[in-house]
Amino acid sequence: MSNPTDNRDYSTISPSAKALLYLKGLTSIPFAKAAAEQMMLPDKYEPDFSLRDFGFWTRVVHFESRYWSLDYLLASTGAKNVLELSSGFSFRGLAAVADRADLHYIDTDLPEVIATKKQLLEAIKPELKGTLDVLPLNALDEEAFRKTVDRFPAGEVAIVNEGLLMYLGLTEKEKLCRIIHRILSERGGYWITADIYIKRANRDRLMMNDQLNEFFKQHNIDEQMFESFEEAEEFFNKNGFVVDKEAVPDRDKLTSLTYMLQSATEEQLNDLRSRKRIQTSWRLKIAP
Numbered sequence: 090m091s092n093p094t095d096n097r098d099y100s101t102i103s104p105s106a107k108a109l110l111y112l113k114g115l116t117s118i119p120f121a122k123a124a125a126e127q128m129m130l131p132d133k134y135e136p137d138f139s140l141r142d143f144g145f146w147t148r149v150v151h152f153e154s155r156y157w158s159l160d161y162l163l164a165s166t167g168a169k170n171v172l173e174l175s176s177g178f179s180f181r182g183l184a185a186v187a188d189r190a191d192l193h194y195i196d197t198d199l200p201e202v203i204a205t206k207k208q209l210l211e212a213i214k215p216e217l218k219g220t221l222d223v224l225p226l227n228a229l230d231e232e233a234f235r236k237t238v239d240r241f242p243a244g245e246v247a248i249v250n251e252g253l254l255m256y257l258g259l260t261e262k263e264k265l266c267r268i269i270h271r272i273l274s275e276r277g278g279y280w281i282t283a284d285i286y287i288k289r290a291n292r293d294r295l296m297m298n299d300q301l302n303e304f305f306k307q308h309n310i311d312e313q314m315f316e317s318f319e320e321a322e323e324f325f326n327k328n329g330f331v332v333d334k335e336a337v338p339d340r341d342k343l344t345s346l347t348y349m350l351q352s353a354t355e356e357q358l359n360d361l362r363s364r365k366r367i368q369t370s371w372r373l374k375i376a377p
């Protein structure tokens with residue numbers, strides 16, 4: 090039977106990964122600057138730290154914080170098998186296996202992104218202690234998903250992702266839940282996702298620029314976010330997961346925060362403080 094996800098061209102989402110890399114190049118996220126420099130060749134990647142644009146730096150802080158939130162939730166799992174979905178031009182896997190000989194990390198995204206990522210990796214030429222596989226995977230292709238997980242040695246698996254669920258409609262999110270649920274039921278482990286975004290009418294004023302607005306509209310992103318954190322939790326409960334742990338933001342890790350604060354007026358800071366959260370990161374496990 091044909092599935093609503095079968096004919097979708099997910100590669101139209103991929104340019105967002107490049108845009109994120111250029112933002113992350115302004116932070117201390119491992120390999121982000123080196124990868125951004127490679128990506129921009131033959132032009133020079135010259136991040137402008139003197140830029141005083143509060144909205145811009147708010148976005149950088151948001152994505153820097155989102156990146157670290159996954160590391161935070163992953164650290165206490167002790168997982169030795171980690172699969173990252175839709176990793177884009179993020180090098181969490183590389184950073185992790187550079188330090189840990191006992192880790193097998195499989196870093197995945199759609200084929201075109203992976204082809205470019207492999208070129209970036211060639212240029213970065215890192216030393217690895219553990220095992221890193223960088224492989225194409227459509228996260229909604231169950232058979233391919235399963236084959237990818239089968240590369241791991243026996244034992245629990247931690248599946249991580251950031252920046253995917255908001256591109257998926259309800260049926261696609263449910264399908265991803267089913268795939269991950271079946272895998273975790275067999276192997277044990279966790280699903281760590283930073284994609285708990287909720288709809289907010291006031292998002293436009295702060296986090297957005299014209300380009301982002303256009304991209305959001307094109308991909309229907311606002312409609313695909315959760316109504317509330319409660320609704321998000323109900324969604325995961327209904328799909329067989331429970332929230333095991335929530336990320337706690339660590340301000341000390343945010344190297345971009347200084348620039349955001351330097352760019353802010355008193356009014357902007359007060360406005361920011363009065364806002365409710367629009368995103369969180371959860372570690373999910375199979376419901377007992």
Ligand SMILES: C[S@@+](CC[C@H](N)C(=O)[O-])C[C@H]1O[C@@H](n2cnc3c(N)ncnc32)[C@H](O)[C@@H]1O
Binds near residue numbers: 100106177250
């Ligand atoms: C917003 S980017 C996030 C990249 C990275 N996780 C980050 O935070 O920097 C979204 C990524 O999702 C990938 N993607 C979209 N649909 C996908 C699918 N069905 N399976 C796997 N990856 C997908 C895109 O190629 C893109 O790299």
